[in-house]
Amino acid sequence: xxxxxxxxxxxxxxxxxxxxxxxxxxxxxxxxxxxxxxxxxxxxxxxxxxxxxxxxxxxxxxxxxxxxxxxxxxxxxxxxxxxxxxxxxxxxxxxxxxxxxxxxxxxxxxxxxxxxxxxxxxxxxxxxxxxxxxxxxxxxxxxxxxxxxxxxxxxxxxxxxxxxxxxxxxxxxxxxxxxxxxxxxxxxxxxxxxxxxxxxxxxxxxxxxxxxxxxxxxxxxxxxxxxxxxxxxxxxxxxxxxxxxxxxxxxxxxxxxxxxxxxxxxxxxxxxxxxxxxxxxxxxxxxxxxxxxxxxxxxxxxxxxxxxxxxxxx
Amino acid sequence: xxxxxxxxxxxxxxxxxxxxxxxxxxxxxxxxxxxxxxxxxxxxxxxxxxxxxxxxxxxxxxxxxxxxxxxxxxxxxxxxxxxxxxxxxxxxxxxxxxxxxxxxxxxxxxxxxxxxxxxxxxxxxxxxxxxxxxxxxxxxxxxxxxxxxxxxxxxxxxxxxxxxxxxxxxxxxxxxxxxxxxxxxxxxxxxxxxxxxxxxxxxxxxxxxxxxxxxxxxxxxxxxxxxxxxxxxxxxxxxxxxxxxxxxxxxxxxxxxxxxxxxxxxxxxxxxxxxxxxxxxxxxxxxxxxxxxxxxxxxxxxxxxxxxxxxxxxxxxxxxxxxxxxxxxxxxxxxxxxxxxxxxxxxxxxxxxxxxxxxxxxxxxxxx
Numbered sequence: 001x002x003x004x005x006x007x008x009x010x011x012x013x014x015x016x017x018x019x020x021x022x023x024x025x026x027x028x029x030x031x032x033x034x035x036x037x038x039x040x041x042x043x044x045x046x047x048x049x050x051x052x053x054x055x056x057x058x059x060x061x062x063x064x065x066x067x068x069x070x071x072x073x074x075x076x077x078x079x080x081x082x083x084x085x086x087x088x089x090x091x092x093x094x095x096x097x098x099x100x101x102x103x104x105x106x107x108x109x110x111x112x113x114x115x116x117x118x119x120x121x122x123x124x125x126x127x128x129x130x131x132x133x134x135x136x137x138x139x140x141x142x143x144x145x146x147x148x149x150x151x152x153x154x155x156x157x158x159x160x161x162x163x164x165x166x167x168x169x170x171x172x173x174x175x176x177x178x179x180x181x182x183x184x185x186x187x188x189x190x191x192x193x194x195x196x197x198x199x200x201x202x203x204x205x206x207x208x209x210x211x212x213x214x215x216x217x218x219x220x221x222x223x224x225x226x227x228x229x230x231x232x233x234x235x236x237x238x239x240x241x242x243x244x245x246x247x248x249x250x251x252x253x254x255x256x257x258x259x260x261x262x263x264x265x266x267x268x269x270x271x272x273x274x275x276x277x278x279x280x281x282x283x284x285x286x287x288x289x290x291x292x293x294x295x296x297x298x299x300x301x302x303x304x305x306x307x308x309x310x311x312x313x314x
Numbered sequence: 315x316x317x318x319x320x321x322x323x324x325x326x327x328x329x330x331x332x333x334x335x336x337x338x339x340x341x342x343x344x345x346x347x348x349x350x351x352x353x354x355x356x357x358x359x360x361x362x363x364x365x366x367x368x369x370x371x372x373x374x375x376x377x378x379x380x381x382x383x384x385x386x387x388x389x390x391x392x393x394x395x396x397x398x399x400x401x402x403x404x405x406x407x408x409x410x411x412x413x414x415x416x417x418x419x420x421x422x423x424x425x426x427x428x429x430x431x432x433x434x435x436x437x438x439x440x441x442x443x444x445x446x447x448x449x450x451x452x453x454x455x456x457x458x459x460x461x462x463x464x465x466x467x468x469x470x471x472x473x474x475x476x477x478x479x480x481x482x483x484x485x486x487x488x489x490x491x492x493x494x495x496x497x498x499x500x501x502x503x504x505x506x507x508x509x510x511x512x513x514x515x516x517x518x519x520x521x522x523x524x525x526x527x528x529x530x531x532x533x534x535x536x537x538x539x540x541x542x543x544x545x546x547x548x549x550x551x552x553x554x555x556x557x558x559x560x561x562x563x564x565x566x567x568x569x570x571x572x573x574x575x576x577x578x579x580x581x582x583x584x585x586x587x588x589x590x591x592x593x594x595x596x597x598x599x600x601x602x603x604x605x606x607x608x609x610x611x612x613x614x615x616x617x618x619x620x621x622x623x624x625x626x627x628x629x630x631x632x633x634x635x636x637x638x639x640x641x642x643x644x645x646x647x648x649x650x651x652x653x654x655x656x657x658x659x660x661x662x663x664x665x666x667x668x669x670x671x672x673x674x675x676x677x678x679x680x681x682x
Binding site for chain 1 (some may be wrong): 394396397399400426427429430431494500501538539540541542553554555666667668669670673674677678680681682
């Protein structure tokens with residue numbers, strides 16, 4: 001008697017076959033190893049990064065011989081000594097660190113109400129507008145955005161033209177430290193909002209209503225309910241913004257007018273202008289170290305926020 | 315490891331001998347004559363170049379006529395000179411074929427590559443015999459680089475910002491009305507040597523004592539200069555951001571051609587004169603090395619130099635070139651001994667050996 005096709009469809013047979021192949025390739029007794037297998041790509045990626053760091057570490061211990069433009073055979077700490085004693089590197093490092101902290105604080109202050117409004121607004125139209133405004137900059141690269149500011153804030157730019165209409169003479173709005181910080185804040189704002197929004201979404205609106213019904217005014221509710229519960233988002237957003245700002249290259253290069261270098265610019269100069277790979281490697285490692293210390297300090301003081309691995313909310 | 319090195323040396327020697335024989339057989343290009351010993355032609359030759367009017371001039375003067383004569387296409391790679399350098403160095407160190415056939419480079423940068431030993435020897439180019447002394451790199455043995463023209467770091471200025479006449483001295487940049495309105499290269503290139511004179515020092519003291527230069531640069535820092543690269547100067551002049559800059563005359567001339575109100579002078583302290591050149595990285599296949607050499611040989615013909623350097627507005631290394639009409643008698647286009655008296659030329663070797671320190675010092679002052 002002929003079997004009914006409907007009784008055992010072809011798709012089931014295919015699935016059975018695939019399952020059989022999978023069972024042969026990855027027997028059930030290997031099941032416990034599956035999580036480790038899934039980790040393999042990440043381990044491989046991190047391994048490559050570590051290998052790169054080892055090579056950079058090796059380069060950092062060699063000095064450039066300017067008679068042959070080759071790195072020295074012998075190891076020395078001379079590059080580290082230069083990096084830690086020459087005032088130029090201290091100036092650039094100080095500017096980068098201070099800048100990243102200022103950018104982080106201002107960005108969080110600006111991002112918080114934006115994210116809060118985006119999450120809490122009952123108007124879907126407003127939420128969509130805020131979302132579009134948030135994502136639009138992601139389609140425009142950092143360099144293009146920085147050049148956009150050159151057009152807007154230049155001596156003959158839109159802002160100065162507008163000021164000219166009310167009798168204010170053109171003023172230099174670009175090529176200084178505030179211009180660099182401004183550019184960084186504008187660049188970092190979407191990152192911060194994106195990190196904050198999930199944390200704010202996780203705060204039940206009923207809690208705010210309860211605080212209000214118990215007599216808390218808006219400020220009290222914000223201070224004692226919203227802000228503490230939003231801390232994981234603030235920490236996560238802060239970590240992302242501070243590390244991206246600290247290591248940024250394009251904004252200081254374009255909006256700084258050449259006199260507001262951050263550490264990344266100094267690293268570029270060593271690798272590509274003076275051909276001193278040793279010094280460039282040294283500065284790179286010091287930047288990694290300072291960035292890691294900063295992040296470690298935040299972890300110790302405030303926890304890992306939304307970047308925490310445990311899923312535990314602090 | 316040592317075996318590999320030995321093999322590489324052998325190949326290089328064979329390559330060199332073959333190239334010498336082939337290049338020697340054809341003194342010039344453009345005759346349309348095919349030589350029996352000519353190696354196989356590659357589909358293309360890759361020449362690293364600067365963008366804008368720089369590459370346009372190279373294409374018009376050298377590349378197009380090379381392609382016409384040989385049938386080999388020329389691709390211009392516009393990777394920055396500083397960024398191609400580590401790529402070429404890494405390729406040579408790892409025994410790979412380099413990413414370009416010819417590097418159009420500043421002589422200072424090229425000298426670093428020559429000192430590192432990654433450049434092919436070009437002493438056998440037939441057209442070298444027709445060149446002036448300027449073609450020979452100073453302080454290096456043979457021709458690891460062939461200089462192809464010279465250029466001057468002039469003081470370019472906006473005439474309307476100098477109503478009392480053109481600036482005469484680099485010290486004129488210290489005028490308070492120019493605060494925030496001047497620009498220099500971001501590594502100080504072109505400015506160190508005139509600053510040494512403007513600061514009361516002597517050129518003979520370079521590199522031993524450059525304190526006068528640093529003192530003058532520190533005064534310039536008080537003027538809050540913008541620091542940038544070639545394209546920045548044009549943009550800044552165009553957008554009204556600056557009124558004066560120390561820049562290569564070619565950039566100033568190009569900006570003027572584009573309608574920007576601009577003029578330039580060689581101030582009384584003098585202006586830095588330097589050269590650019592062409593070189594070939596080691597590691598090319600034999601036939602490609604041959605044709606790369608032919609390209610450089612072609613760049614040294616009078617016809618190619620005339621068109622190429624008309625575009626750049628720069629003096630070449632072949633006698634008898636005619637200056638562009640707008641640069642006749644211009645101090646940025648030196649042709650006579652008298653013209654060169656106002657220019658400052660320091661050997662590439664001294665520059666290369668001290669560049670890192672000068673760069674660090676300049677940055678220390680400007681970033682402080």
